[in-house]
Structure formats: structure tokens, C-alpha cells
Amino acid sequence: MIPAAFEYHRPDSLAGALSVLEEHGDDARVMAGGHSLIPMMKLRMAEVPHLIDLQDVTELHGVTITDDTITIGAMTTQAELLTNNALTRAAPILKEAALQIADPQVRNCGTIGGNVANGDPGNDMPGLMQCLDASFVLAGPGGLRSSPAREYYEAAYMTAREDEEILTAIRFARPVGGYAYEKQKRKIGDYATAAAAVQIAAEGGRVTRASIAMTNLSDTPIWSKAAGDALVGSDCGTDAVEAAIAAMQADIDPTEDNRGPVEFKRHVAGVMLRRAIASAWART
């Protein structure tokens, strides 16, 4: 499988990348690790007359951790998320999720920026970023702006990013409390049949804050405010957990595909969330 012909650009600065993007408009696409885009180009499902390879754009690399905020450059690979011990200490849910994405070779290329930016509902990081209430930093001709992950996804492959913008970094407050990312997939490398991201903060044996997001159960990731709220004030006992699952079920909208019929996906979504809550609660 060979993609259609294209012109290749390899800028070494963000300004350079933005100027190529501006020059070619709809005809240009940026590429991070390429593990979503290249397969789409090979299948001729994506036509990219001008491909902008971001690997030399230094501004997009690096992870910064302060006392309260974590900033991850868009070009950080999934493999780098696994080996950055400071990041794992500050936000262990990232490693738990990255371990469940693809396989070693793909994680060496695939980036967190590409994973959140392209709007594929099967990707794991978008739901996780909604769980963490992250913001995406977008650079465009007018400068930088910030887009909340919970408002970024409009439909499958449709996002709040404008054509002339590049997602440069992901930023979120240092998470507190227990965490879990639980994912059911048919095989290594597959997208989730259903996955749940959970962060729970507790005090005195009671939940003070809970955030729950689901992956691949709608045409966007689903942050379920009601599901999180159902846990607040509880000790994560059966009633509260079942209430959270019921609230989550009301927010998702899975469709039948080769991962199963709707009923099965709803069943798996419930199982994943139950496990994720139990695991996150045990870690508070």
C-alpha cells in the first residue's frame, strides 16, 4: 500500500511549521509520529498534498513538571511517557494508560499530541485528558490559545482546532488521589471495546472529588460529570458505584461495529468503570 504523492516539509521551528500550514491551507497536514496518519494515507482515506513532519520542531518536545502543573510537549512519544519516572510519580494514570496503547514499536513513534489532536474516538488519551481536565495549547497565526479537553471534541475527527493551528502541548493540574485506566480490547494493539479513566480524591474515607471519562463509546470521548458526582460523599460502596455506572450509561452512545453490538459495549463499559472505580478507590 503506497500513499498518493505529496510534498514533504520538515520545518525546524514552530513558526516555520505554521507558515507552511498557512501557505497551503487545507492542502497541508501536520504529522507527529505518523501512526494514525500514514495508515490513513496508505488507505487513501486521507489526502495530504503537503505533509509537514514535526519531528524537528524543538518547541514541541519535552515535559515540564511544577508543583501544581504538568505540561507535556505534543511530540512526546507514548514510550517516553512510560520511561519518564518523574512524570509517572506526578501523574501515574498516564503510564497506566500508555501501557495499554498499541505495542512497543508503535509506542516508540506514536505521540501524545497526535493521539489527542486527531479526534479519533478510539484513541485512549482524549478520554484520559478529559478525566484530568487538561487543556490543549494551540498555536496559530494569532498566537497561542488554550482549549479545554472537555470541549475540544465535536464529533469523530472533528475538533476545536482550526485548520491553521498546531496542537503544541497538553497541560493539566497535578492529579491528586487514586487513579485507574481500565481498558477492554480484543487483542494487543486494538482500540478499546470500552475503557474508563477515573481519578478519585478522598478525605476521611469519603470521596471529595471524582472525575470519570469513557473511551470509544460515542463519536467523542465522554466525560460524565454525573457519574463522578454520584461518587462524591460516598465511600465508593455498591450503591454509589452502581449509581455512577447508571449515570455513565446515560451519557454514552455506543454504536454497533466489529467490536460488538450496543448491548455488549454497554455491558463492557459498566465492567470497566466498576473495575476502574475499585482500583482508583483502593489507591486513594
Next chain:
Amino acid sequence: MTKHQVTLTVNGSSETIDVDPRELLIHTLREKLDLTGAHIGCETSHCGACTVDLNGKSVKACTMFTVQAAGADVTTIEGIASPDGMHVLQESFREHHGLQCGYCTPGMITRAYRLLQDNPAPSEEDIRFGMAGNLCRCTGYQNIVKSIQAAAAQMNAAQEAAE
């Protein structure tokens, strides 16, 4: 479309080639450099038959444009054996019957080579997790795991003997 002149190091020797941007690394290796060890299997970055080592990391050469690899240091299965004979991993795959049809084997060994560089004493679980990007439709993986374990033990023993 504009051709690009790309220089990369392949198995220790510097190669300069003209490529269309859309040329995939696996095609450059196989068709321009006559290195047909890395195989084309699924072409969708699932099977790992095309695995090569790029700047010390395992990648799938079917999902990378050659222009992206400009300046990179690439090792293929052909670069893993030495002039004196086969690599310990290759011997071990033969000894422990870590292959049947052999189609996935270059990718398996190239990936296992990097796995053992990163983790010289992997557990069975480490091996299964580390080899998850390489599919074999014949063996059921048992003997592949055994081959890698045996190679690791042999390499560590040789290392200890040398020290």
C-alpha cells in the same frame, strides 16, 4: 513531486538515495538497498514483520516514510549477525525451534535484539509484553519466548565470563 536526497546509516554503512516523499522505509530497504530480511507482512503496523532498529529503538518500517528517517542509524536483521556467524538470538531461535514458516522471524529477532539491549534479563512476562508488536501465526509463541530466554541467559553468561 519533489524527490529528496536522503542519507542514512544502514547496518553501519552510509547510504545516500533519492526517494519520493511517499516511499516507505521498508521499500527503500528491500528494493533499493537489497536488504530483503525485513519482511512486508500486514502493511498496517500490526504484525511487526518489517521491524527494524532505528536510532536504538524498534520501529515498523512499513509505517515510516524514508524521508522521516533521514540521518538515522538503521539496523536490519542483516546487520545483527557478525561476519563470524549468526547472532546468539539467531542460533537460539534455531536451537529452540522458535520458528516454523520463518516469515515473522527477522522481525522477531530484530525486536528481541532491542528488547535484550533494553532489558538483559527479562521475565517471561517481560518478553511477552515486549514482543507484543510481533505476530506469529505458526508457533503459538512458546518457542519464541524460550528462544529469547535462552539467548538472554547465554548472552549474560558470556558477559559474566568476559568480566
